């Protein structure tokens with residue numbers, strides 16, 4: 306049976322979608338994402354919250370509302386939507402929960418945006434980098450992504466907001482890491498961040514292993530690529546993640562997973578959100594948005610049914626996560642000679658869960674779901 310972590314659930318809606326189609330996106334791609342109606346979405350959340358307060362199903366509390374779980378502030382009404390969100394939540398969740406994710410797309414197209422971000426009290430912003438121009442455009446899935454990274458970084462710095470560069474190691478960009486460091490010097494980011502009173506945070510890691518990250522597993526680096534990572538980036542990554550941070554091969558991680566490890570695949574702690582897509586389908590934020598994680602539909606199913614589907618493992622993903630042990634999964638799908646690189650055990654386990662989900666799903670389905678289409 307699934308655990309409602311801390312007996313709370315927050316709900317995020319995909320009101321405006323995302324301008325990117327990132328190759329590493331753990332959520333997967335939903336190409337058709339018509340905008341959701343803001344008022345209808347809020348009404349949907351409030352109805353669920355009221356129902357939960359009245360019936361106290363599973364003794365949980367519906368906590369926060371979020372208008373997005375992909376690109377934040379993508380809709381032109383972002384200011385108003387943010388105000389409405391704060392009223393519903395009774396707090397400014399982006400600040401209090403320290404979300405430091407902004408829309409680089411909007412940052413480089415809407416001069417009002419950065420001023421609003423600053424007034425809101427957001428002090429830092431994470432930007433993901435895959436390599437140089439061609440690699441960034443390829444991995445973001447749109448032209449001009451690289452230009453937006455460069456321009457966006459400068460706009461942030463000019464306005465006193467500190468950019469944090471997160472490098473996702475990948476086969477295409479692995480030879481460009483020195484050039485990325487050169488670029489940080491050319492843009493004078495180190496000094497400019499230091500003038501703002503902090504040390505520039507640039508760090509690297511491997512990318513997510515579900516959703517598109519699963520589909521584009523072929524771009525995952527292997528052990529032969531490790532030596533291409535500049536020492537400065539390794540040091541800065543340890544500074545960010547802690548001294549124990551290290552990249553490991555599948556082979557090494559499988560060795561670490563004790564053959565008798567009886568631990569269930571589901572993590573013990575997890576900030577549980579339900580994601581509602583534009584067709585009102587609901588998915589837990591455990592892994593990507595795919596049919597094997599579907600919990601129901603907020604328009605067609607009662608809230609009680611959706612919660613019961615989560616509690617009683619009524620989809621393939623939850624059945625695996627709550628009823629298999631880590632070692633069972635590793636023995637079944639792990640490649641004991643595998644040399645692909647992962648940032649941690651859970652990234653590998655996620656990949657193996659993804660394999661099992663797909664295997665079980667395709668036993669009974671022949672059509673490729675939207676989440677898996679090119």
Ligand code: SF4
Pocket residue numbers: 323324325326327329330331332374375376
């Ligand atoms: S990783 Fe983020 S920005 Fe990229 S497609 Fe997914 S949701 Fe959009």
